Amino acid sequence: MIRHNWTIEEAKDLFLLPMNDLLFKSHTVFRKNFDPNKMQVSTLLNIKEGGCTENCGYCSQNVHNNKEVRNTELIELQQVKESAQRAKDAGLTRLCMGAAWRNPKEKDMSHIKEIIKTVKGMGLQACMTLGMVTQEQAKELKEVGLDYFNHNLDTSREHYPNVVTTRTYDDRLRTLEYVRNAGLNVCCGGIVGLGENIDDRASMLCTLANLPEHPHSVPINMLVKLDGAKMLDCEEVDHLDFVRMIAVARIMLPKSHVRLSAGRSEMSESTQAMCFFAGANSIFYGDKLLTTENVSQEDDLALFAKLGLEIER
Ligand code: SAM
Ligand code: DTB
Ligand code: SF4
Numbered sequence: 001m002i003r004h005n006w007t008i009e010e011a012k013d014l015f016l017l018p019m020n021d022l023l024f025k026s027h028t029v030f031r032k033n034f035d036p037n038k039m040q041v042s043t044l045l046n047i048k049e050g051g052c053t054e055n056c057g058y059c060s061q062n063v064h065n066n067k068e069v070r071n072t073e074l075i076e077l078q079q080v081k082e083s084a085q086r087a088k089d090a091g092l093t094r095l096c097m098g099a100a101w102r103n104p105k106e107k108d109m110s111h112i113k114e115i116i117k118t119v120k121g122m123g124l125q126a127c128m129t130l131g132m133v134t135q136e137q138a139k140e141l142k143e144v145g146l147d148y149f150n151h152n153l154d155t156s157r158e159h160y161p162n163v164v165t166t167r168t169y170d171d172r173l174r175t176l177e178y179v180r181n182a183g184l185n186v187c188c189g190g191i192v193g194l195g196e197n198i199d200d201r202a203s204m205l206c207t208l209a210n211l212p213e214h215p216h217s218v219p220i221n222m223l224v225k226l227d228g229a230k231m232l233d234c235e236e237v238d239h240l241d242f243v244r245m246i247a248v249a250r251i252m253l254p255k256s257h258v259r260l261s262a263g264r265s266e267m268s269e270s271t272q273a274m275c276f277f278a279g280a281n282s283i284f285y286g287d288k289l290l291t292t293e294n295v296s297q298e299d300d301l302a303l304f305a306k307l308g309l310e311i312e313r
Contacts, residue, residue: 006209006252011202014248019240023278026247029254030279038312039276039304040217040257041094041285042127043087047075047115048099049291054131056154056164057231058191058223060291061100067228074099074108080115084122087286090297093313095119096127096150096187098290102166103132113144120145127187132167132175138182149179150187152219156203159196163231176211185216189259192245193223195234201245209252217282218256220245222263224292239271243278250279257282265295269303276307 014022030036051071052062061069080097087095097115104112112130119126127148128141141149154160157169179186188211190204208215222242225232242263249258259282260275267275287296304310 002214002255003252004210004212006206008199008202008206011206011248011252012198014251015198015202015244019244022244022247023274026250026279027277029251030281033254034281036276036281037309038281039309040259040282040312041092042096042259042282043083043090043092043094043286044284044289044294045075045080045083045095045097046100046290047080047097048072048101050100052100052102052131054102054164054166055230058154058163058194058226058229059100060226060228065228065230069228074111075115077114077118080118081122084119084124087124088122090286091311091313092124092285094125094127094148096129096148096284098129098150099131101131103134104130104137109137109140113140116141116144116146129187132171133178135178135181138175138178138184142182142184146184148185148187148216150219151175151179152189152191152221153204153207154190155194155196156200157207158203159194159200163194173207180211180213186211186213187217187219187259188215189217189219189221189249189261191221191223191262192242193234193237193263194231201248205249205252208249214253214256216256217259218249218253219259219261219282220249220280221261222266224262224266224289226292239267240274242267243271243274246275246280247278259283262289262292265293269306272303273307276309281312 050069055064129150260280
């Protein structure tokens with residue numbers, strides 16, 4: 001059942017269940033809504049690296065961090081074509097493109113739209129994450145065929161000011177509203193490992209579940225400690241607590257694709273398998289995330305074979 005009236009207490013009670021009870025519950029919800037042996041896979045492409053003016057504490061691509069980073073121009077169409085072709089050759093269906101921006105400038109919109117048309121013209125689904133957009137920009141992106149827009153809440157409203165101060169939680173929610181109004185599929189999730197507590201994890205999932213529509217996909221990232229980023233001394237996440245986050249997300253967002261996102265290369269096969277049992281049914285596939293290494297395609301295919309998982313087409 002889709003609910004939009006979750007309370008933090010109810011969500012927290014799920015986190016506090018004995019692990020076997022939580023996994024049984026989340027796997028039951030998973031089976032009711034999905035084929036548990038099908039995995040949606042998306043591949044990432046960084047279309048504009050570095051130079052971002054926001055100060056997200058987990059990110060290395062902004063001008064506030066402690067390291068010189070590459071500040072590239074928006075990617076050329078030829079490179080997009082090559083990446084899209086590689087994704088197609090690997091049998092993938094969706095290309096997710098990320099730009100290190102606070103928001104797209106008007107002068108960038110025509111090139112962004114050409115990128116979307118190129119990807120769509122090659123028969124792939126297109127997803128973009130561009131920072132904040134206006135209502136008009138969201139409509140323009142939809143008009144040229146963009147399928148998904150990723151914009152994460154990252155953490156709870158309460159913990160947000162400890163992570164980023166150059167924008168507010170409401171700025172984030174506003175962009176999500178524009179994206180929804182434009183008829184784009186929303187991809188929205190967060191990060192575990194930013195020094196948040198269970199209340200914060202419960203609160204973020206409540207915000208997601210209580211949106212007017214549940215996001216189509218919900219990426220759950222484990223913090224990747226990036227050279228130069230500010231938030232490097234947060235406590236490591238216990239992998240079983242990460243599995244709990246996936247399980248509670250699955251229960252509260254029963255029909256959304258829950259994506260086991262960044263941080264997978266730090267996880268054992270068994271932890272990943274537990275996440276897939278708990279209800280994660282999407283991953284980023286391909287050797288690279290945005291700036292860091294991902295699990296290799298060979299290792300992913302080997303794990304899928306061991307677990308009897310098939311790629312969703
Ligand atoms: N600049 C755009 C924005 O922030 O909306 C898009 C790109 S940003 C890299 C996309 C998302 O990736 C972030 O919202 C965050 O959830 C995730 N992310 C970024 N750096 C990460 C890290 N070091 N570890 C885990 N997730 C990360
Ligand atoms: C999301 O939730 N995670 C992806 C994607 N959306 C854009 C990004 C993960 C970035 C991990 C760190 C890096 O490679 O730079
Ligand atoms: Fe900029 Fe996005 Fe990095 Fe935040 S996460 S600093 S908005 S690129």
